[in-house]
Amino acid sequence: MTGTGDGPTVLVALANPRTEGALVALGGALAEREGGRVLAIHVVTVPDQTSLEKAAENRERLDESSDELLSAAVADAAAFDAPIETKTVLSHRGIEEVFDAARTNDADAVVMGYGGARFAGGRVEGSLDELARELPCDFLVFDGERLDPGNVLVPTAGGPSSDLSAEVAAALRDVAGAGVTLLHVAEPGETETGRSFLVGWADGHGLGDADLRIETGDVEETIERVGEGYDLVIVGATERGLLSRIVRESLASEAIERLDAPVLLAERPSSRSLRERLFGGR
Numbered sequence: 001m002t003g004t005g006d007g008p009t010v011l012v013a014l015a016n017p018r019t020e021g022a023l024v025a026l027g028g029a030l031a032e033r034e035g036g037r038v039l040a041i042h043v044v045t046v047p048d049q050t051s052l053e054k055a056a057e058n059r060e061r062l063d064e065s066s067d068e069l070l071s072a073a074v075a076d077a078a079a080f081d082a083p084i085e086t087k088t089v090l091s092h093r094g095i096e097e098v099f100d101a102a103r104t105n106d107a108d109a110v111v112m113g114y115g116g117a118r119f120a121g122g123r124v125e126g127s128l129d130e131l132a133r134e135l136p137c138d139f140l141v142f143d144g145e146r147l148d149p150g151n152v153l154v155p156t157a158g159g160p161s162s163d164l165s166a167e168v169a170a171a172l173r174d175v176a177g178a179g180v181t182l183l184h185v186a187e188p189g190e191t192e193t194g195r196s197f198l199v200g201w202a203d204g205h206g207l208g209d210a211d212l213r214i215e216t217g218d219v220e221e222t223i224e225r226v227g228e229g230y231d232l233v234i235v236g237a238t239e240r241g242l243l244s245r246i247v248r249e250s251l252a253s254e255a256i257e258r259l260d261a262p263v264l265l266a267e268r269p270s271s272r273s274l275r276e277r278l279f280g281g282r
Contacts, residue, residue: 007036008108011137013098014042014069019113022147024073025176026140026168026264027111028080033171038084039105040073042066043097080175102136114143114265135269138164144232144262149178153230153261154210155223156184156201160268161236166205168234168266173207180210183226185219227259237267 012027014020027038044066070086077084089097102110149172156162172178182202186194194214202208215222227233 007031007034009105010036010038011098011102011105011107011110012038012040012073013101013110013112014040014073016113016115017069017072018145019115019142020069020072021076022142022144022262023111023113024076025079025147026142027109028077028082028084029171029175030109030111030168031082032080032175036082036108038077038080038082039087039101039107040070040077040084041087041089041098041101042069043089043101099136107137109138109140111140111142114141135267137269139267140164140168141265141267142262143257143265147262148231149176150231151229152178152180153227153233154180154182154207155219155227155233155235156182156198157219158197158201159236161266162201163205163236164266164268165234165236165264166207168264169210170206172232178232180207181213181230182207182210183213183215183223185215185217185222188216191216224259227261227263230261232262232264233259234264234266237265 008031010027010031012023014023024038024040027040030036031038066088070088073086074084087101089101098110098112101107152169152172154162154165154169156165169178169180173180182198184194184198184201191214195212198212198214202210202212213226215226223233223235
């Protein structure tokens with residue numbers, strides 16, 4: 001059975017065949033849980049010295065490689081109860097094209113690979129910081145190649161991006177059967193306060209059945225230590241500009257970059273959830 005896709009649009013930006021399956025799985029789980037659709041796009045970055053018209057003349061060769069990637073996405077999306085559409089885009093602009101596609105297709109979330117975020121290689125018109133501060137929707141950036149979400153860890157201290165982490169974890173639980181553990185790093189001597197916060201946060205985000213872990217110590221080092229035992233770690237951005245740091249290869253958290261486990265970085269431009277945007281208007 002295929003869903004109607006009347007709900008949110010999850011745009012999956014593909015760049016690498018090795019990560020295609022994982023990105024489609026993330027997008028498919030989100031879309032299925034919310035009754036939405038997947039839009040898979042392949043942005044082909046064209047060197048500045050080559051006109052888009054000239055590139056279009058070689059469309060047959062480009063289409064062949066794009067077709068393989070997008071056909072694989074369609075095949076992988078068949079595992080989810082959500083319709084999928086595909087598009088190939090020729091562009092000089094790299095990541096800015098993804099932002100434009102998110103806006104023009106009214107996307108509620110974008111899923112892309114960590115390496116793909118740096119296919120930004122294309123020209124960015126204006127300030128990248130300015131671009132990344134004005135995210136058109138939720139952004140999820142996957143650092144890894146395979147997704148096997150048996151056990152998912154969600155560190156949280158609250159905030160809009162942690163709300164997004166919770167939604168993704170709930171989608172993986174409901175659609176893919178993932179087990180979810182919530183982690184809160186408390187100040188020394190504040191363990192019980194931290195537990196009280198985490199219980200309330202879990203209940204408020206539909207994750208009352210999750211395992212809870214309260215730790216103390218340095219936040220990043222604790223996430224690195226605890227995260228090694230999980231199949232996926234979903235980390236919400238603690239400040240704006242996650243995308244611009246990824247593109248510059250200057251992600252602030254070295255501990256997160258050292259994690260062997262796949263990491264999903266989540267950044268939300270506002271506190272509105274997919275469901276709130278769906279039913280509450282834009």
